Amino acid sequence: MLEKMQKIGVLTSGGDAPGMNAAIRAVVRSCSFYNIECIGIYRGYQGLIEGEFEVLTARSVRNVINKGGTFLKSARSQEFRTKEGRAKAATHLKKEGVDALIVIGGDGTFTGAIYLEQEHGIPVVGIPGTIDNDINGTDYTIGYDTALNTVVDAIDKIRDTASSHDRLFLVEVMGRDAGDIALNAGVGAGAEEILIPEENMGVEKMMESLEKSRKSGKTSSIIVVAEGEKSGKNIFELADYIGQNLEGYDIRVSVLGHIQRGGAPSCYDRVLASKLGVGAVEALLRGENRVMVGITHKVVTTVDFETAISGTRPLDKELRRVLNITTV
Structure with a gap:
């Protein structure tokens, strides 16, 4: 050859x-x-x-x-x-x-x-x-690595605003069928919850977690949502649902979009x-x-x-376990 x-x-x-x-x-x-x-x-x-x-x-x-x-x-x-x-x-x-x-x-x-x-x-x-x-x-x-760093940097900046104004931010990241960016960036940025396509966390479980956080005195939170996650038709509908069913949070949505693709x-x-x-x-x-x-x-x-190109990559269950421990 x-x-x-x-x-x-x-x-x-x-x-x-x-x-x-x-x-x-x-x-x-x-x-x-x-x-x-x-x-x-x-x-x-x-x-x-x-x-x-x-x-x-x-x-x-x-x-x-x-x-x-x-x-x-x-x-x-x-x-x-x-x-x-x-x-x-x-x-x-x-x-x-x-x-x-x-x-x-x-x-x-x-x-x-x-x-x-x-x-x-x-x-x-x-x-x-x-x-x-x-x-x-x-x-x-x-x-992938560059996109992760871009997302973590963005969430770090969003958290400054969330803390200053006692707000709950839902941050949408790319990932129609795979939650790698959401899961890894969420853990890296210290998100309170992460919603990914590979597993259906369920809105009620998320609401229970947010309610627990609110009662513990937490006044701001970050939820990272992969774009393919379908707890709501879209992230804005999910934000509306939280606002209608959970008091004590000022809710904002940030869609990072194509900023994740760019940069050196x-x-x-x-x-x-x-x-x-x-x-x-x-x-x-x-x-x-x-x-x-x-x-x-x-x-x-x-x-x-x-x-x-066959099927989907297996979820990093160990990382999900780490998330559950570090958000207690």
């Missing part, structure tokens, strides 16, 4: 995550190290369909390791969901002479890569880039992205295909795409 590999393409797809640029940089520099031409593909799968290619060199990725977002940009592509769209994409890759493709993103990105390989025989390797940390086969995804990546995310970028190129050189490169117990490993 090493002798045949001459061109490798790289793209970012789905939601951006801090550290994607560091991953691209590692892919490009690894290609340079192994005397392989690297082709950058702009705007994800949509750019693949439209042939938005550019040769990337070590000079192309200078001063990007510290930048948030992705300089290759990302885009949702409805056309790539069709066989016709994927056929266009494959035609552009073959015309450019690209031997294999590295995709950086989450489960939707990997699903697209599976179809591209199945239908057109293009070798693909994935790098997990998503702040949700909801991919199997890796302990951490690129962007943490040192951990830069190092992780660098490891996985090198690992992705070397996986292709070993002849691996349709796999994701991940990190397990500090070791770079590979797992097939189907495993990576």
Whole structure:
């Protein structure tokens, strides 16, 4: 495989995550190290369909390791969901002479890569880039650590206001299907309660906890809510319910939103992205295909795409236990 590999393409797809640029940089520099031409593909799968290619060199990725977002940009592509769209994409890759493709993103990105390989025989390797940390086969995804630090910093600031005005704040964080950000940031910021999609705490149990806190003399509290948690139709409805059924709290809602995606990546995310970028190129050189490169117990490993995107990651029950103890 090493002798045949001459061109490798790289793209970012789905939601951006801090550290994607560091991953691209590692892919490009690894290609340079192994005397392989690297082709950058702009705007994800949509750019693949439209042939938005550019040769990337070590000079192309200078001063990007510290930048948030992705300089290759990302885009949702409805056309790539069709066989016709994927056929266009494959035609552009073959015309450019690209031997294999590295995709950086989450489960939707990997699903697209599976179809591209199945239908057109293009070798693909994935790098997990998503702040949700909801991919199997890796302990951490690129962007997760930075997002956690962003959320903890925001909650620390919100707590100052909550304490000053005797307020109860409901803070919504990202996580439609996974509560990793909510659970870890909530523990890290000392939240009184954490609501996550993986388990239904129940409104009544939360109300009992808040009532207990109020009777103990606590005049301000922080509840962290993952966006996919459905105790109410939305966080504002949940706030209204608490206000109607619990006296003694001045309630406010803060939705952190896309601030969690932005900003310079943490040192951990830069190092992780660098490891996985090198690992992705070397996986292709070993002849691996349709796999994701991940990190397990500090070791770079590979797992097939189907495993990576199957089901949900198990909840960190030990962390939930820690929360229950430290909020007594």
